[in-house]
Amino acid sequence: MKIGILGNGQLGQMLSDSVKDLTDLEVSLYDTRAHTDEALDAFLASVDRVSYETENIAANIVARLEAVEDKVYPSLKALKTFQNRLLEKNALRAAGIATADFCAVNSLDDVKAAVETLGLPIVLKTTTEGYDGKGQYVLRSPDDAEPAWAAIGNRELIAEAFVTFERETSVIASRDVNGNIVVFPMTENIHHEGILRYSLYPAANLSSEKAAIAERYIRQLADSLDYVGTITLELFETADGLVGNEVAPRVHNSGHWSIEGAQTSQFRNHMLAISGRELGVTDAQYPAVAMLNVIGEEVPAEKADNLDTAFRHSYGKEARPARKLGHVTVVGQSVAERDATIEQLTGLIPDGVWPPKH
Structure with a gap:
């Protein structure tokens, strides 16, 4: 094939x-x-x-x-x-997944109406394209409406009520042509300036109840679309539970840890699914794993080459600010061992972004 x-x-x-x-x-x-x-x-x-x-x-x-x-x-x-983020939000709700309140925006008047309807702050986003924080504007005052529309308007937008969350997580699954689904362990994802900096498995202090809800959510979503392949659901963890944020109909940056860290990677399971083969087991191979993105320059990642518990992946890209050039996977027999290795690679993580704040 x-x-x-x-x-x-x-x-x-x-x-x-x-x-x-x-x-x-x-x-x-x-x-x-x-x-x-x-x-x-x-x-x-x-x-x-x-x-x-x-x-x-x-x-x-x-x-x-x-x-x-x-x-x-x-x-x-x-x-x-x-x-399309509007279609996405509707699909999430149709699958029984909680989301922020939202509305369509097609004019400056719509922006002002969204402020009235959703309250402040709100997040204004382009409905198409936009990633790593691009195509977004946070409105904290009614006076922000005109600058927001000037910055990203004159096209279809979505306004979302701001979600007060404790942290960001993601759940990734693969579904085959017969509807069988395997789900990867959840990760905690830490962003900086709109870009994912690192993902951690296990997600610290994640209750079994919330993990079960996340798994139910992604199963419902994949089944509702008769989905085949790997799919990612980003979730906000809030005081009231899990709230669906965005979906990636593909392998995802927060799942790169699975190459070395899981029995079967998100990439392999995607290929197995779409080629009609049996899906692989998604269990973690280590008690603790992390994925650190290499952003802007590769030199800090080169330290990983001398560490037995770190695996460097270079994407062969030309360096420039805010560009993802690769990632490093760190494995450990315990969270403490994993984190000790990360400490040796902190040049990859901006000041104040490590350790994660729980």
């Missing part, structure tokens, strides 16, 4: 690498940045299954996928749902 991946960035490469040992599975990556209709049509005709490394796919490419819809996993329905 030949699988085509739309996108040849780090996620596409890690998807391909995850099944290199499966000799009857061939993987081809399509560079969406060098797209032509002719090249895409030839690519689609040459593969048995089509998947994608990101939901941020140009509309003209998505339109051409309609002709091979039966080959696309996850489905075009899932892709289109999670390309």
Whole structure:
């Protein structure tokens, strides 16, 4: 079987690498940045299954996928749902998942109405594209309406009530063509300036009740869309419970720890799912694991090369501020051992962001 991946960035490469040992599975990556209709049509005709490394796919490419819809996993329905934050929020609620209150925004008057309806503060976001904090504006006063619209407006937006949360977590699952689902252990995710800096397994002091709710949520979401592949649900942990934030219809940065840290990685299970194979076990291989993003420069990550409990992944990208250049996975036989290794890599983490505040 030949699988085509739309996108040849780090996620596409890690998807391909995850099944290199499966000799009857061939993987081809399509560079969406060098797209032509002719090249895409030839690519689609040459593969048995089509998947994608990101939901941020140009509309003209998505339109051409309609002709091979039966080959696309996850489905075009899932892709289109999670390309748009309004559709996403409605899908979460339809699946029985709590979310912040929200409303559509298409004009400056709509921004002002959202302030009245949702109260302050609110978060204004573009409905499409936008990641790592891009395309967002936090309004803390009615006077912020005009600057917010000037900054990211003149397009469809969503306004969301601000959620007071204790921390951010994520739950990742893989679902096969027969509806079988495996769920990865949850992680705690620490962001800085809108970018994920590190993820920790286990999520400290996570109750079994909340873990069970998160697993139920992601199962309900995947089943509601007849989803095939790996899917990620980002959750706010609040005093009142878990609140759905965003969905990624793909492998996710917070799951990179699974390459070394889980019995089967999120990447391999995605490929197993879309190729019609049995899913792998998702249990952690170590009592404690962390994933640290390498942002802006690679030099601090090079310390990991001399540590037995750290694994460095470089994405081969040109360095520039705020760009993800790679990640480091840290494993330990205990949280204390894991954290002691992280202490040796603190150049990767901005001041004040480590240790996590519980």
